[in-house]
Amino acid sequence: MSEFFTDNLIWVILYPLWIFLLIGTARLFAIRMSKKLLTLITLAGSGLGIIFSCGALINTFLYGGKEFVFTFIKIQNFLLQLGVNIDKLSAVYMLLLFTISFIIQLYASSYMSREPKYYRFFGYLNLFNFAMCFLLTSPNLFQIYAGWELVGLVSYLLIGFQYVNPVKSKAAVKTFIINRIGDTALLAGILCLIYIMWTYSVPGVVTLDFSDFNIISSIVYAHTNNFTFFILCLLLFTGAMVKSAQFPFHTWLQDAMNAPTPVSALIHSATMVAAGVFLTIKLLPLFTLSREILLFIVILGMFTALFCSLCAICQNNVKSVLAYSTSANLGLMLAAVGCGNIDLAVIYLIVHGFIKAALFLSYGMTNNEYAEDKSITLPPSFIIASFALAGLAFAGLNCKELFFETFKQNTFLRIEFLLAAFMCAVYIFRLCCKYPLATGQRPHIREQISVWLLLLIITAGTFAVSGSQLGVPFWTAFAGAITAVIISIKAKDCNEGAVTKICGGGFFIDRFYTKYIYSLYGKLADTANMIDSYISNNKLLLYLSKKAVAIAEFIEKYIFEAPVKLCVICTKFASRELEHAQTKNVQTYIAYGALIAGIIFTAILLTYTFVINNLGGIG
Numbered sequence: 001m002s003e004f005f006t007d008n009l010i011w012v013i014l015y016p017l018w019i020f021l022l023i024g025t026a027r028l029f030a031i032r033m034s035k036k037l038l039t040l041i042t043l044a045g046s047g048l049g050i051i052f053s054c055g056a057l058i059n060t061f062l063y064g065g066k067e068f069v070f071t072f073i074k075i076q077n078f079l080l081q082l083g084v085n086i087d088k089l090s091a092v093y094m095l096l097l098f099t100i101s102f103i104i105q106l107y108a109s110s111y112m113s114r115e116p117k118y119y120r121f122f123g124y125l126n127l128f129n130f131a132m133c134f135l136l137t138s139p140n141l142f143q144i145y146a147g148w149e150l151v152g153l154v155s156y157l158l159i160g161f162q163y164v165n166p167v168k169s170k171a172a173v174k175t176f177i178i179n180r181i182g183d184t185a186l187l188a189g190i191l192c193l194i195y196i197m198w199t200y201s202v203p204g205v206v207t208l209d210f211s212d213f214n215i216i217s218s219i220v221y222a223h224t225n226n227f228t229f230f231i232l233c234l235l236l237f238t239g240a241m242v243k244s245a246q247f248p249f250h251t252w253l254q255d256a257m258n259a260p261t262p263v264s265a266l267i268h269s270a271t272m273v274a275a276g277v278f279l280t281i282k283l284l285p286l287f288t289l290s291r292e293i294l295l296f297i298v299i300l301g302m303f304t305a306l307f308c309s310l311c312a313i314c315q316n317n318v319k320s321v322l323a324y325s326t327s328a329n330l331g332l333m334l335a336a337v338g339c340g341n342i343d344l345a346v347i348y349l350i351v352h353g354f355i356k357a358a359l360f361l362s363y364g365m366t367n368n369e370y371a372e373d374k375s376i377t378l379p380p381s382f383i384i385a386s387f388a389l390a391g392l393a394f395a396g397l398n399c400k401e402l403f404f405e406t407f408k409q410n411t412f413l414r415i416e417f418l419l420a421a422f423m424c425a426v427y428i429f430r431l432c433c434k435y436p437l438a439t440g441q442r443p444h445i446r447e448q449i450s451v452w453l454l455l456l457i458i459t460a461g462t463f464a465v466s467g468s469q470l471g472v473p474f475w476t477a478f479a480g481a482i483t484a485v486i487i488s489i490k491a492k493d494c495n496e497g498a499v500t501k502i503c504g505g506g507f508f509i510d511r512f513y514t515k516y517i518y519s520l521y522g523k524l525a526d527t528a529n530m531i532d533s534y535i536s537n538n539k540l541l542l543y544l545s546k547k548a549v550a551i552a553e554f555i556e557k558y559i560f561e562a563p564v565k566l567c568v569i570c571t572k573f574a575s576r577e578l579e580h581a582q583t584k585n586v587q588t589y590i591a592y593g594a595l596i597a598g599i600i601f602t603a604i605l606l607t608y609t610f611v612i613n614n615l616g617g618i619g
Contacts, residue, residue: 013084016045019042023038046101053091065086069085078207104361105122108260125158128151148275159267171255194206216286229289257320264360277330280337301332301336305329305420309424318363322360358381358454383432390428427484
């Protein structure tokens with residue numbers, strides 16, 4: 001009974017997949033399911049996930065992790081296993097996933113109630129939960145990659161949910177294309193690891209299991225030079241870098257804002273984008289052997305935090321500001337991982353997830369995509385969550401203090417962090433000053449419950465996250481908030497000046513991707529379509545087969561049938577001549593016989609002479 005939750009967590013992981021298949025089967029056979037029933041069983045799945053993940057987390061602290069695996073492929077000494085690996089990190093991530101998913105699903109049951117594709121939307125939400133759990137509980141790199149691809153596919157389906165809109169459809173494709181860069185790099189890194197392990201590992205079973213990852217890292221490091229090892233680590237980290245929307249691949253998160261608000265909240269609130277941080281932590285035994293890759297992670301994380309914060313300041317769209325904010329804060333998490341403070345990275349991942357979910361859902365309460373009124377207003381809950389994101393209150397304040405303490409060994413990092421914290425307060429409070437406070441609007445009760453439940457969790461997190469109060473980060477964020485108020489008084493929009501246009505346009509990186517990467521992918525797709533049309537769809541094969549039939553007809557007509565017809569003609573001609581030869585005159589018959597006998601005798605004589613002269617006689 002002590003490990004009941006750990007032993008049965010696999011059934012809770014499979015439950016969302018079962019709901020997805022149930023919805024798909026019902027729609028296939030035109031069975032109409034009640035929306036209330038669908039919402040109820042979906043919420044039940046996330047609720048069970050919260051309970052069992054919490055129980056599994058407690059069990060991992062008391063009794064350690066647990067693994068359930070089975071052999072999927074075995075080739076000589078190469079072993080590929082699938083299963084469930086439950087440790088502290090995966091249990092924490094799943095608890096975060098199911099908690100936020102439960103709240104977002106409750107919110108979406110009201111927000112998406114007017115959506116004709118309501119069933120399909122909830123099917124995708126359940127499939128997303130399964131894909132994330134499949135990734136988070138992976139016992140090895142092979143399963144992580146499979147889950148990685150599945151998460152990318154479901155995210156594409158969610159972002160392009162309203163695919164009839166060409167803008168949203170194009171945004172989903174751009175998101176999918178950019179993520180393919182990271183997926184390809186991750187696959188290349190995994191294949192390199194397999195090759196090195198296959199070639200240099202001691203006799204035994206070759207795997208990439210995380211339970212043996214310290215040994216695997218030592219073998220790889222021992223049989224590669226510094227440059228090769230750095231490139232290998234960089235390939236693996238590129239997958240995490242793209243998934244967590246780090247510079248220069250942060251633009252896909254802007255395109256993801258075209259998705260419905262619940263999807264935006266789900267992607268940003270430490271679920272899909274958190275996979276990059278999760279993978280980086282899992283691969284730390286390998287990364288710690290290279291000082292260069294750790295330094296690269298820290299530099300990239302801090303640069304992304306500063307770059308995206310600067311871009312966010314010059315944005316006027318609420319979702320765009322929140323998207324840049326997500327990339328910036330994920331950069332801080334990766335910088336903390338590079339500095340070796342994994343606990344802080346995980347804690348801030350959780351805190352940021354709830355804060356960002358609260359911001360998105362608050363924005364959606366008064367700015368529903370399905371409502372006729374398109375004027376933008378912000379509810380009080382958005383203002384409250386903004387204080388937490390800026391680091392002026394609640395758990396956000398404590399986390400910023402912990403970051404400042406983590407970077408104490410490097411003054412330059414501290415300055416960069418304070419600058420990022422200052423800009424964070426500027427861009428989030430500029431939104432609060434730019435748009436009016438919502439008055440007279442009464443969102444649905446389920447939407448209100450969802451948002452205030454998130455705010456309650458953020459408030460409770462203040463006591464769970466220990467940190468000093470009112471330190472340098474607080475006053476830095478306070479100065480940023482004052483600056484935002486001053487900026488908002490002078491100008492409501494950031495549309496003037498070359499600098500603001502460049503920053504607001506994200507330094508035109510997205511234009512570069514659209515002009516070159518997206519268009520190149522489109523040309524490749526057109527080429528593949530042409531090949532598919534003219535080869536796979538039998539147009540070329542049909543043309544060739546017609547030519548082959550024509551050639552066969554020619555051969556049959558002029559090679560096989562022609563001699564037969566010639567024989568027939570000759571036979572008919574001989575028959576007519578013989579018929580004329582029948583004169584009923586005995587003397588004529590004797591003459592014909594003598595002529596034939598002469599011809600035969602001449603032929604025999606000539607043959608005999610040829611044999612004597614050329615073959616030396618008979619016998």
